[in-house]
Amino acid sequence: MFERDVKRAGRAGNVRSACGALLLLLVAGSATPAQGVDPRILPATPRYVRNAACAPVRIAMPPGTHRLPGGPLISPRPAEIPVGQGDSAICFAYATADMISQRVGRAVSPLDVAGKFYFADPARLEALPDPALRAHLRAHPGYPADIAWGRNAADINPVGNPGLQPYFDKLEGGEEDAAALLYNLGGLCAERDLPSHEGYAHFGPTYAALRFSAPVRAPNQCLRRVGATVDKLRSRRADAFNDAWLRRVDALCRREPLPVPLLPVSARVAANQLDFMAMLEAGRPPARTDITRLLSRVDYALDHGRAPAIGYSWYILQDRDPKDPDLAADHSSAVIGRRKAAGRCQYLVQDNTGEYCARMRPDIARRCDNGRVWLREDELRRSLYSVIYLR
Structure with a gap:
């Protein structure tokens, strides 16, 4: 959103505050960092580079x-x-x-x-x-x-x-x-x-x-x-x-103050998956270097203890039902790990659809464990259009 690589037409005007302040949402400042919370705030404009070695990393998620x-x-x-x-x-x-x-x-x-x-x-x-x-x-x-x-x-x-x-x-x-x-x-x-x-x-x-x-x-x-x-x-x-x-x-909700401010950083090569597909059909796909820059941000986030969210197509994971009217299957997931397997870099994507691994494409199903899927870099490149992480 804040570092768009595409222009959006017809952008709406500023949100009107028609009725004054929200009663539900009270102002909450940052509290003392909770135990185990990383108090660091990452730089606003870092240098993004790929992790050339595809060094293994696994981001710890809080207990559900x-x-x-x-x-x-x-x-x-x-x-x-x-x-x-x-x-x-x-x-x-x-x-x-x-x-x-x-x-x-x-x-x-x-x-x-x-x-x-x-x-x-x-x-x-x-x-x-x-x-x-x-x-x-x-x-x-x-x-x-x-x-x-x-x-x-x-x-x-x-x-x-x-x-x-x-x-x-x-x-x-x-x-x-x-x-x-x-x-x-x-x-x-x-x-x-x-x-x-x-x-x-x-x-x-x-x-x-x-x-x-x-x-x-x-x-x-x-x-x-x-x-x-x-x-x-x-x-x-x-x-x-x-x-x-x-x-x-x-x-x-028994609301608690946030231990750190939430400062999102994002980049994209298309507005959404449908826009990404339209670029492919028009014969002007995103440049390979543009996708590499997105993957550099994924690597940067993982290497600095953050779980980024990516925009991509669900159809990478599962075949499209011919009767499904959704041609794009725009999907978003967090990335929580990276590894090198058979000489290729893979990323652990945490799918949130609740779909069973057995219903996914056979090759994908073999790399799936209860909704967490290891996707190869070449598979991600086919539809990856956005990366967001929290500083």
């Missing part, structure tokens, strides 16, 4: 606390499988939550990450006191417009939603860097408090009830929790629903 829907028990062995997005289409929030979790040493809730991306007020960032964050914002003055662009680019799922209302659980897509930046607001919410394994499955009855009750109970006023988002994500019914959902989140 996810559980299956319908049960109160926390997984006794959560490290064996990543939190899965289920039927949701917000992989950006799961990859961003992985980045944040690794940075702060706590497993944070992807649903909370998504809620802040869609509805948090970017104007509140200016009030945060952390000097590193304030310097980061000054260096990237276009962040409000970038956030608005990402929100306007979100899709609305029509399934069970004939009116195309922008209900929270019907929103699809988002930007990892914007989501990470907005997560500086209000403190972190642990996955234990707001379970996100299998997407929205834990809250199906809640959403069903709010579809009917929220518009009736909503006060006849602008709802402050959603008043600062873009017009595309607002309507009378959706405002009431989304405000009620964010109140529910507020009640469930």
Whole structure:
């Protein structure tokens, strides 16, 4: 988002703060670094180079606390499988939550990450006191417009939603860097408090009830929790629903201050996977050196103790169903390791779809273990279009 290698047309204007400050998202400054949290802030403009030796590295992820829907028990062995997005289409929030979790040493809730991306007020960032964050914002003055662009680019799922209302659980897509930046607001919410394994499955009855009750109970006023988002994500019914959902989140989350500020750095060669495919079809694919520069950032992040998120195509992992209307399968995942095998550099990608390894391409399945897949560099190069990491 902040170091775009592509120009975006029709960029939305600054996000309007229609209803003043958010009541839900309280200002939270940086706290004393928690035990095990790296207090270092990486340079804003480092020199990116490939790790020529492809030296082995494995990024430690904080213990998960996810559980299956319908049960109160926390997984006794959560490290064996990543939190899965289920039927949701917000992989950006799961990859961003992985980045944040690794940075702060706590497993944070992807649903909370998504809620802040869609509805948090970017104007509140200016009030945060952390000097590193304030310097980061000054260096990237276009962040409000970038956030608005990402929100306007979100899709609305029509399934069970004939009116195309922008209900929270019907929103699809988002930007990892914007989501990470907005997560500086209000403190972190642990996955234990707001379970996100299998997407929205834990809250199906809640959403069903709010579809009917929220518009009736909503006060006849602008709802402050959603008043600062873009017009595309607002309507009378959706405002009431989304405000009620964010109140529910507020009640469930025992928020804690972030131990370090979240300062995202990103680069890309295409706006998204569909744009990447269009470049290929037009006979102007990204230069090999451009993809190498992206991989240099992956190496830099891993070598400095960060788990970067990458944008790529899910179809690298699994064959496309001919009946699937999604031609691009735009996907986002965290990278948590690197190794050299059979003379080739491989990267350990933490898939968050919850898909079984056995359903993946045979060669990929042999390098997959409970959703964590070793991808060769040449496989990544086929569709890699973005890299984001936290300084």
